[in-house]
Amino acid sequence: MVETLPGFAGEMIARVRAPLAQAWTLPVAAYTSGEVYAREEARIFRRSWWPLARLDQVGSPGDYLSLDLAGQPVMVVHGHDRKVRVLSRVCRHRAALVAEGAGNRKLFTCPYHSWSYDTGGALVRAPLMEGAEGFDRAACNLTEIRSEIWEGFILANLDAEAPPFAPQVDTYTRYFENFRLSDLIVARTLEFEHGWNWKVLVENFMEAYHHIGVHPETFEPAFHARDSRVPESDGPWSILHMPSAHPDEPSILPPPPGLEDWQAKDLFASVAFPHFLLGIQGASVLWYQLFPKGPDRLSLKIHICLPFWLQEAEGFEEIVEGTAQFATAIHMEDIAANDSVWAGLSAPLTGQGRLSPLEKSIWQMNQWWLDQMTGV
Incomplete structure (x- = not known):
């Protein structure tokens, strides 16, 4: 069956559907078109968890x-x-x-x-x-x-007919089982308004390739882009695993009991499609809560989540403040990058681009996105 989507030529979809080593990005209309956004609202946002x-x-x-x-x-x-x-x-x-x-x-x-x-x-x-x-x-x-x-x-x-959430993410849940996500509390919330399509933010969140250009003094020295990897997915989710470049350094926060050493040191970015984003390192979790407002704007809340038992630790407020400052600094670097991407996507000569093998999470999400947008 030939897949169709308004504003997408058949060869454009075929490029996205290609295996990762040959794959291209979504067409520009996927980000800028009001008609495509309306279809997302009907087929994705109002059917998703x-x-x-x-x-x-x-x-x-x-x-x-x-x-x-x-x-x-x-x-x-x-x-x-x-x-x-x-x-x-x-x-x-x-x-x-x-x-x-x-x-x-x-x-x-x-x-x-x-x-x-x-x-x-x-x-x-x-x-x-x-x-x-x-x-x-x-x-x-x-x-x-x-x-x-x-x-x-x-x-x-x-959607009253949508399948339950938990069974769809069973493998994902087991992957993060040792992190005891159920122990988290929201310690602080940062709020932002942005003038981009929601997928621009999700894509940036889910690849470490941009560490070399956007975070050369923050993330790249600690989590080398070249070392990042993405496991296979069996559901509507993707995980980006970024190994620590300095695994012998002590953890800043005491990790949850039961974490293996590499789990406490490495950084993980995850998405349950379409836009349930978690950044996880040891005891610290950043929940990026997205609210798409149109093809060209979104509201964002970055929730700093920490284990409830850490509230009893000495200097808890300093821990929260330090985490908030670091999260803000990283996001400010990402804002500049996403502003630049949006300027390019809004230009008349822009077309599809080739994906890097380091952008496997984007490829995984693009397959899911096309399934929702072109299916029944």
């Missing part, structure tokens, strides 16, 4: 956190029945939003007509509706979004 929060971010009954899930306003809520849910924030009366931001509540009261919902989403108050014949309060609860908890992350999916 999105990480919305860590359990510790809604740790107490009544805690909530507001977000946008592929155009749908949602909130992660720790109900007073002790269950964590993902609920629509759209009032079932006239569609005003019942919550913004984060906090702790017993009720979510719509600011428009004062309909009130409990932390399980049930409508408990609808003033002045006595004359509405057949009004069924139970039929007007906030819509619950399908959710799943994986390693302490709360994920949600707008």
Whole structure:
């Protein structure tokens, strides 16, 4: 069967589908076209699992956190029945939003007509509706979004027919089993707004080839680009393994119990497609939480995640501050690179480029992306 995609010539797709040693990048339209982005929204964003929060971010009954899930306003809520849910924030009366931001509540009261919902989403108050014949309060609860908890992350999916997340990433989960990701808490969050397509950031995150040009004094001396490798994948995920150039140096942070020495020293970047990004080294995890806003812009939160037991260590705040400063410095270097890439992608003469064997993660994601975009 010949694969087709609006704006893509057949030979363009064939280049992407070639084995890694002969493969090319996605066509420029994959990044810049509004039509392609709309297809991504329909076929990828609204059918995929999105990480919305860590359990510790809604740790107490009544805690909530507001977000946008592929155009749908949602909130992660720790109900007073002790269950964590993902609920629509759209009032079932006239569609005003019942919550913004984060906090702790017993009720979510719509600011428009004062309909009130409990932390399980049930409508408990609808003033002045006595004359509405057949009004069924139970039929007007906030819509619950399908959710799943994986390693302490709360994920949600707008597609009721999508396969569960955990079975799809079983091999990935076992790869990082010793890191005890479920022990993590969010210690600090950095926020950014960027003027690029979301795939520009994901691609940059998932290859070490750019260390030689973008991070010559930060990452490259510690994690040589030439040594990076990517294992085979059996699901919608990819892992970039960057061995330490100085494995005999002591770890900055005490590693989680049970980590092998190389696991504590090496750096790992991973993606569960489309854009669930984790940077992992020993006890430190950077969760890059992406919110695509259009073909040419995105919001980014970089969450600094550390094991809960590290809170008791002397100098914990200094550890958090130092990690935040380093993460910011690395991201500022990446911002300059991604700005340059976006300028080139926006130019009229730009076409597809050849991939390096060091960009295997990009190749893996491109195959998955084409499967979603050209399939049924």
